[in-house]
Amino acid sequence: MIVQSSNNAAHPPKPPAKALTTQELSTMLGVALEGKTEALISSVNTLEDAERGDLTFLANPKYAGFVAATNASAILVKTDFIVSAEYKGAILRTDDPYNAFLRAVEYFCPLPVLEVGVRHSSSVIAGSAEIHASAHIGANVVIGERCRIGAEAVLRAGVILYDDVQIGEQTILHGNVVCYDRTVIGSRCVIHAGTVIGSDGFGFAENKNDGSFTKIPQVGNVVIGDDVEIGANCTIDRASLRSTRLENGVKLDNLIHIAHNVVIGENTAIAAQTGISGSTKLGKRNRIAGQVGFVGHISTADDVIVYAQSGVAKGIAQKGVYFGAPAKPLMDELRLQAVLKQLPDLIRHSSQ
């Protein structure tokens, strides 16, 4: 067992963020202050759970009813919002209360910042790997031959890179991420724990005589752009030839399956447990909900939205909202669902 003080630490203990008066807070956030100017704010919270000392916010009018009863010491609201007379704290007004709240979150709950320039003594790094001096290499990390790790990149404990992997600047790989050989990941990406990138695509040729399979070599790789975030325990398969690609700005939730030779267009976001079959290409700015399945070898246009649990069985050439299994334009699916709701009664009537 290795007991150590600091270089294993994800971050050294840091003093909590300094409390601010509502006056100081309104100045920092650039918002208008009404009411108490000297109340001390030390944290952030939701309307429902806020306590004395918390800043909260109201962005969605749906939750306006909670304002009267909140215990928050300050609330961010829209410029023209009429605050209940029962609310006793300070009021901070701005055109975008949620955005101002996010900036307060960053002040009061700063994310852990890992020390730069760490190479943990338990890491195993091939001699031909090139690692920027400012990168953070955690405990038990394994880095193969000819890998290249960019400036301020962070490899948390247990990350495994096979040979010839490239990791861009300021990219974070969380615990136990595995990248197979020749994986390329851009800059400022976040890959959450347990995700596997570059595993073999599911490619087998069936032997007609006995139904057994011969493996089709999967000799391509995975290429991931900049500013991509991938959730935990996802699987991104390498291409059979060429590359499986996630373009800049793609965001994937957890437990998502991306098959070989798939291309995900720029700034497309996909929710948890969705699967994309081989060689399918999603356009830019697609918004795909959870548990959706795409068949292989199809494409979607830019700006396509697909609702949860849909089964996309054909290409989608027009931007718009799609739903159902098989997926169809949203209005068609909603009409069908409305009819199905009445159907048992309709059938009974007509058969009487």
Next chain:
Amino acid sequence: MIVQSSNNAAHPPKPPAKALTTQELSTMLGVALEGKTEALISSVNTLEDAERGDLTFLANPKYAGFVAATNASAILVKTDFIVSAEYKGAILRTDDPYNAFLRAVEYFCPLPVLEVGVRHSSSVIAGSAEIHASAHIGANVVIGERCRIGAEAVLRAGVILYDDVQIGEQTILHGNVVCYDRTVIGSRCVIHAGTVIGSDGFGFAENKNDGSFTKIPQVGNVVIGDDVEIGANCTIDRASLRSTRLENGVKLDNLIHIAHNVVIGENTAIAAQTGISGSTKLGKRNRIAGQVGFVGHISTADDVIVYAQSGVAKGIAQKGVYFGAPAKPLMDELRLQAVLKQLPDLIRHSSQ
């Protein structure tokens, strides 16, 4: 390579459980014995696969037909069950044969018991972590700053705890489990291999000009109660603010996705590959089957049952059984399915 004798061992080799005569077995289990008293029992098995020397059981009358042909040397049956004359082994009678069988399983197939007080020499433990002397810390475990590990807790090989993680007494974390910072896990929990707890929730604000995203800080944590079991390769996201919570006695199967700010009520059980979207709250004693999806920001009552592959699109205020996509009361879904089965023929008739 480290070759070693015992402290890496999950458990030292142990002698197999001592064989018992049917007389001794009936005494140990507190059940009535009929027939052979001296037959030796050394293991347990199902009716179909049992061989000489095995104890088996019949709890479900559906399988009564297998009794005549079983090769088991002893069978546990209900007090009033009429055993086929073809069965030649010993008969053990009790009001709850399955429960008695489980106790026999515990005797004949004891679970591995890990040595207490082990800290493997390859583990990496931050100096500020507090680990109970009786805990078992396996090979290559990484423990961050200020973590607290309770008595007789077990961290199998490859477990990674970021900073400020708390693990309760007698809780077991299996191989390669990753807990992000500030995760709290209660006592007597079992977390299976590869599960990720505390990864960032899927929260991004869309930039309307170009469809790109700004990450919303996920600064909450995950809090798990006592007696919780979580299957392999699950993902439990941290809250954006506050905590994602699994209350006491919750049981999750494999490959389940729990999004940020979800709350799972006491003694609720969820089968494999189900996903719960952000801020949804399940009541107590819910029974959720596999591959179900829940939208975000809804609640279910206590004692709700949802069948497999359902899509729960709205809150469920009444206890009961629900099924379908969208989920509806079971009887409504079954009526719909019955109608759909006839529909192609009905339509053909009516259009003739």
Next chain:
Amino acid sequence: MIVQSSNNAAHPPKPPAKALTTQELSTMLGVALEGKTEALISSVNTLEDAERGDLTFLANPKYAGFVAATNASAILVKTDFIVSAEYKGAILRTDDPYNAFLRAVEYFCPLPVLEVGVRHSSSVIAGSAEIHASAHIGANVVIGERCRIGAEAVLRAGVILYDDVQIGEQTILHGNVVCYDRTVIGSRCVIHAGTVIGSDGFGFAENKNDGSFTKIPQVGNVVIGDDVEIGANCTIDRASLRSTRLENGVKLDNLIHIAHNVVIGENTAIAAQTGISGSTKLGKRNRIAGQVGFVGHISTADDVIVYAQSGVAKGIAQKGVYFGAPAKPLMDELRLQAVLKQLPDLIRHSSQ
């Protein structure tokens, strides 16, 4: 940090495959050559992406339109295929162009070959484990008591074997695979990264008084035959009693859930994100698409095909193609889908 030259290397740097003239290539592949005999071929690619120096192929007539515009220097086609006059490269003719192409892929893009006989200095191996001298044991691998590892088996970095695990000859376990105690894996298998084999089945007895659960001991194991491939981040649960079994030649894609006591018949293939509930038995040569769910305690015949997102709620006794939720013979589902497509209009008409 351990910096090292070669024994951590997944494979030593190797010279790229030697370029071949089309004449040499046709000889190597045993195919007929037409056109340029001295064009140099150094890689393989698809019709669409091929560049000068690439070999490509046409197996599916659907893509014949791409032949005219490809930049490939050589193309493999069927013996009697009429090649567009616009195509200027060499033509290689054979009865099975795809098979010949695969052999060319193996030549130009050889898979990494790991060094045999490696035991990385950071691995942790119990004294009672028996490891063949030709096996490859990567960095941070943990091997429990009494494990047996066959000839030329490969355990990549971070693999964890609990006690009494058996791994057959030439089987590859990728990074961070976890095998619980008594798992048995045959020869020539490939298990991709992050997969968990032998975790506890989801078995709990409900305590009727308060809805809490008592764990049912899961004392069986997992037995995997020869020539099985399992994708990344799958979960294969151990049996409650006896064994969960994957027979010879089974192929699983990523993120698949196999519950306790399931049996998957020889040469059956299953696509990503499918889940099989407890005690279900699939026949031989089944072809199961992605995101399918099977209820527990049912069986399928040999040669059953199930389409994507189906819910198999009852056993399937006849070979054939099945689709839908609940799954039914393909033609029944297609008739239903056709009717549902017209249904909103039909209902509107009949109610007018």
